[in-house]
Amino acid sequence: MKLSRRRFMQGLSATASSSVLPLSVFAQNQTQNKLRVPALYAGEIQAGSHHYSLQLQVGTSQFLGGLTTPTLGINGSFLGPTLRLKNGSDVAISVLNQLNEPSTIHWHGLHVPAKVDGGPALIIEPGATWEPAFTVRQKAGTFWYHSHLLNKTGEQVYKGLAGMIIIDDEESENLEIPSTYGVDDIPLIVQDRRFNEDGSFRYVGMHRDVMTGVFGDRILVNGTTSALFTPSTNKVRFRILNAANARTFNFALADGREFSLIASDGGFLEKPVRLRNIVIAPAERAEIVVDFSDGNPVDLISLPLDASSPFSPTGMMRNMLSMNTESFTILNIEPESMLQRSAALPDQLTSIRRMQAGEATRIRRFELSMPMGMGRGGGRGRGGMGGEFLINGKPMAMDEINEVVPIGSTEIWEIHNDSMMMHPFHIHHGQFQILDRDGVPPSAEEMGFKDTVKVGPGQTVRFIMRFENFSDPDTAYMYHCHILEHEDNGMMGQFTVL
Numbered sequence: 001m002k003l004s005r006r007r008f009m010q011g012l013s014a015t016a017s018s019s020v021l022p023l024s025v026f027a028q029n030q031t032q033n034k035l036r037v038p039a040l041y042a043g044e045i046q047a048g049s050h051h052y053s054l055q056l057q058v059g060t061s062q063f064l065g066g067l068t069t070p071t072l073g074i075n076g077s078f079l080g081p082t083l084r085l086k087n088g089s090d091v092a093i094s095v096l097n098q099l100n101e102p103s104t105i106h107w108h109g110l111h112v113p114a115k116v117d118g119g120p121a122l123i124i125e126p127g128a129t130w131e132p133a134f135t136v137r138q139k140a141g142t143f144w145y146h147s148h149l150l151n152k153t154g155e156q157v158y159k160g161l162a163g164m165i166i167i168d169d170e171e172s173e174n175l176e177i178p179s180t181y182g183v184d185d186i187p188l189i190v191q192d193r194r195f196n197e198d199g200s201f202r203y204v205g206m207h208r209d210v211m212t213g214v215f216g217d218r219i220l221v222n223g224t225t226s227a228l229f230t231p232s233t234n235k236v237r238f239r240i241l242n243a244a245n246a247r248t249f250n251f252a253l254a255d256g257r258e259f260s261l262i263a264s265d266g267g268f269l270e271k272p273v274r275l276r277n278i279v280i281a282p283a284e285r286a287e288i289v290v291d292f293s294d295g296n297p298v299d300l301i302s303l304p305l306d307a308s309s310p311f312s313p314t315g316m317m318r319n320m321l322s323m324n325t326e327s328f329t330i331l332n333i334e335p336e337s338m339l340q341r342s343a344a345l346p347d348q349l350t351s352i353r354r355m356q357a358g359e360a361t362r363i364r365r366f367e368l369s370m371p372m373g374m375g376r377g378g379g380r381g382r383g384g385m386g387g388e389f390l391i392n393g394k395p396m397a398m399d400e401i402n403e404v405v406p407i408g409s410t411e412i413w414e415i416h417n418d419s420m421m422m423h424p425f426h427i428h429h430g431q432f433q434i435l436d437r438d439g440v441p442p443s444a445e446e447m448g449f450k451d452t453v454k455v456g457p458g459q460t461v462r463f464i465m466r467f468e469n470f471s472d473p474d475t476a477y478m479y480h481c482h483i484l485e486h487e488d489n490g491m492m493g494q495f496t497v498l
């Protein structure tokens, strides 16, 4: 079953407004483009530390034939290089802001001190350089970096301020798995975008865009539209990063073949998990290994999230999020005629000690709610009339530290979603383990370390986390929904570790 792009676009056109680029332009633009692979940037060694030089810059990109799209990028016109870091190494980064607006850069998923974490308080003014330095304390995995500017994260990420981070450690370097970047170890930064007739991105237009988050009708992979990848090896490892502002993808291979999930947000799973599809919400990562030995073309697609999925919207949100019910192609894949043989995947990738609920000294509860009757409780009015997205009844306030967590403690955070749509809940400072979702332990695919977790409508998710290192009374870490329009409109809070 090969799903045509035309069908995807037609499905979406019914919901598009008249200011959107007309369908015919897409229909004429059917050529496939070779998948771009972001440059790999391992830094320069200076005085024993790895130095990375990043420039936030304004640029233009060509996504749609001859049309030009104003974009933002890092060391380029859209997105940024893939930063490769090694566990245990000292890293110094200089981030020069050449935009004509403030920004910040957050190292998503990394265990670093709050003052170098790149949250909304760590503003880089235009023309200024921010120079965070830290020691990498992280198991091997796929992470990312992106703008985290207060109320503007969605817009800046949409325009292109994001990139991938790959962390290696001794364990990953000794595993016999596909690991040649750009050959059999392929970053897939997956985003959806929509465009105005002049080729510019069309970001938030109406209130509904804030409610659902901004959905697009074009898929970009590493900034490539209609992307084509040509495997040259039997097995390919895809590092999937959902860098969309709001869209959740249900990844699968178009012919229904199985693949192996080897890593989630915080690194390897203990063993590869065989799957036919995986639901990845904004900010989540998944490393999958796909076998192309049969030589057949097979597209990476996104399947619908049907109504039986615990992450599907409910009530009136089901209609508003109908765009998530379409199937569409993410990446066209056509293997070369001769494929280099890859080794069989190891049975064991790493070992993970599961934390037990009894280790926690405190349970904190967080309730996520949406405004104006969007809560499951209907007219309870907790969201008020302000159009704000709330955690525990409050919108994000820069001058308020919502939680103070004792350093060295282990805590359970219990996240309840009192709304009709899924929210991917993300916490800074480190990685957690999911204990259960409505009392049910997670399946194998969610048994690894995570920094972002899907909390479906009406669900309660409990995770357990150790808050080690980096005491700082003055600089907060964030926790928030990673649908960026929700984050920007209040669904975020701050905590310090003391």
Ligand SMILES: [Cu+2]
Binding pocket: 422, 423, 424, 481, 482, 483, 486, 487, 491
């Ligand atoms: Cu949300």
